[in-house]
Amino acid sequence: MRKIPEPTVLRLSTYRRCLEDFKAQTNLPFVSSNELGRLAHRNAAIVRKDLSYFGEYGVPGKGYSVDHLLKHILRIMNLRREHRAVLVGAGNLGRALLGYPGFKKLGFRVVAAFDNDPRKVGRKIGEVAIFPVSKLKSEVERKKPAFGLITVPAAAAQESANLLVEAGVRAIINFAPARVWVPPRIVLRNVDLTRELEVASYYLG
Amino acid sequence: MRKIPEPTVLRLSTYRRCLEDFKAQTNLPFVSSNELGRLAHRNAAIVRKDLSYFGEYGVPGKGYSVDHLLKHILRIMNLRREHRAVLVGAGNLGRALLGYPGFKKLGFRVVAAFDNDPRKVGRKIGEVAIFPVSKLKSEVERKKPAFGLITVPAAAAQESANLLVEAGVRAIINFAPARVWVPPRIVLRNVDLTRELEVASYYLG
DNA sequence: CGTCTGTTGAGAAATATTTCACAATTTGAT
DNA sequence: ATCAAATTGTGAAATATTTCTCAACAGACG
Known part of the structure; x- marks a missing residue:
């Protein structure tokens, strides 16, 4: 091919x-x-x-x-099978992602969410349990998700990426407003929610 | 140039x-x-x-x-001035966008949010008041935002776009999981939150 | 001041992507 | 069965984008 x-x-x-x-x-x-x-x-x-x-x-x-x-x-697109994913950061953005209809439809199943806020830990977003970040490694090693989704504030993005890489995910989608570095073997995609606003601003100007 | x-x-x-x-x-x-x-x-x-x-x-x-x-x-990028924007859809995605740090920093100020859910109308997201969608036209005509952000469910996306165009916004950023059509004079940017997951899935496969 | 280093800006070359244009193919009507 | 209409798949041409290369230049230093 x-x-x-x-x-x-x-x-x-x-x-x-x-x-x-x-x-x-x-x-x-x-x-x-x-x-x-x-x-x-x-x-x-x-x-x-x-x-x-x-x-x-x-x-x-x-x-x-x-x-x-x-x-x-x-x-x-390799989408005819289920893909397990974990979510780091259980704020609004994480919640919005989990509720995004395309997600389930494309076969992405979020098997765990992680957050450092003790008020969130132990609760659920829909079906997904929220764990403390200290449990990230053990949960990922147990459930073997290929995808890690980062939806934490900018300052925590790189550390979240490090944890995910160390725990063994193969792809990272970074929705945080900061760029992260990962080893070349990891598939990394950065999503900047403001990019299209900027581009629109350019074409408007 | x-x-x-x-x-x-x-x-x-x-x-x-x-x-x-x-x-x-x-x-x-x-x-x-x-x-x-x-x-x-x-x-x-x-x-x-x-x-x-x-x-x-x-x-x-x-x-x-x-x-x-x-x-x-x-x-x-035409970002050295304030840009007014309105948000249609006050769910998790709308909330996440309003909280995204890049937003304010780039000069985008959301001057109104709209939602059809009566439980949301009259409340606020941060500083931003939530109006019923029936008020969209009058509010946009009064506040003259250039940008309309669509964060409604797929089924309501096209109608939201129609209302925004009719009310006079000049650019639309569509975050809803459905494509919309607008007249050519409007700057339209579609944001698909799952796209980068799909692309990662392709490269993983 | 002259020389060395690191870096830009941009023309030329290489590469990648898009569009054109049309032969080949299928459908559906008669 | 034949024909007109519609549409594909693809080689060739056109266009767009990226990379290479290097002359020119600013700054640091003796």
């Missing part, structure tokens, strides 16, 4: 969401690259090229089967 | 954050493109090229003045 450009990987996630919306709104069984491109604000050719990296799935004259394409994208 | 590539605009936001971290951690007055590139996980040449789009600010032999560069990036 050829190497897939990162822009393509990012767009696959967009296509997935567009397809879900398309299905919910029209219930049509097929979608053309033209239509999908319109929904994703992309040229139809790039949609076809993106999809063709992974094989031929379209039907000339008809388009792509919405259901097959959705399943296919999930397979490509 | 030449047209600035979108990747550059996105990286500027990253540089800003890296510079803030660099300043907090080292307190050094100058940073080289090499160092900044290391922090942002980028090649030094692209850092210099990005910055040179906007003029010459570096000092050969020394690098860039951290403070000047920060101010300069803020000016380029």
Whole structure:
């Protein structure tokens, strides 16, 4: 299999969401690259090229089967199985993430949350128990989640990352407003909630 | 001024954050493109090229003045003034956004929040009053925020966008897990909180 | 002042990504 | 069975972005 450009990987996630919306709104069984491109604000050719990296799935004259394409994208993205994750930081952001509908739907299951606030420890967010951070290592070693989600204040972000790496997670998604460093073997993705506001501000100016 | 590539605009936001971290951690007055590139996980040449789009600010032999560069990036991004914003949806996600430290620091001031839940209306999140959605138009027309932030459930996202557009905001940042359509004159940015999880899942697979 | 060091800015080259354009294919109608 | 219409998949062309390279320059030091 050829190497897939990162822009393509990012767009696959967009296509997935567009397809879900398309299905919910029209219930049509097929979608053309033209239509999908319109929904994703992309040229139809790039949609076809993106999809063709992974094989031929379209039907000339008809388009792509919405259901097959959705399943296919999930397979490509390694999302057809459950992923265990832990959450460090049980504040509003952590709560918001746990409540984000895409989360469960994509197969991410949060198996534990950690927080240093004694008022939070022992309580639950939905189904998820909140442990003290001192239990992070033992819980992660026991439950073996691949993903660690960081939703702590900026000052605690790096330390949370260190703990997660030491405990053995393989990927870290950092939602804290600070950059963290991890060893190269760990997949790290930084999410900056204000980035799109900044970009919008730029285009407005 | 030449047209600035979108990747550059996105990286500027990253540089800003890296510079803030660099300043907090080292307190050094100058940073080289090499160092900044290391922090942002980028090649030094692209850092210099990005910055040179906007003029010459570096000092050969020394690098860039951290403070000047920060101010300069803020000016380029149109962030050296206050931006008023309104929030539609006063749930966990809205609350998390309002508490996100970058928000205030970048000059975004949320002047009103809206929600349909009668238990929330009349209360406050921090300093921000929660109004019923029926008041959205009048409040926006009175306070003239440029930004509308959507943090409602998927099903209500499009309607929220419609209301914001009709009321006259100029940019919409959609954090809801559904795509929305707005007229081309509106700056629209979609934020998908699960995207980076999906991408991490891809690279893990 | 001259020299050495470290670093910028930017043209040129390399690479990556997107778009074009069209032959090939399937559908659906007659 | 034939044909018109629609749409795919992909090589080639166009465009965009990144990286290389190095002349030019500022600062430090003797």
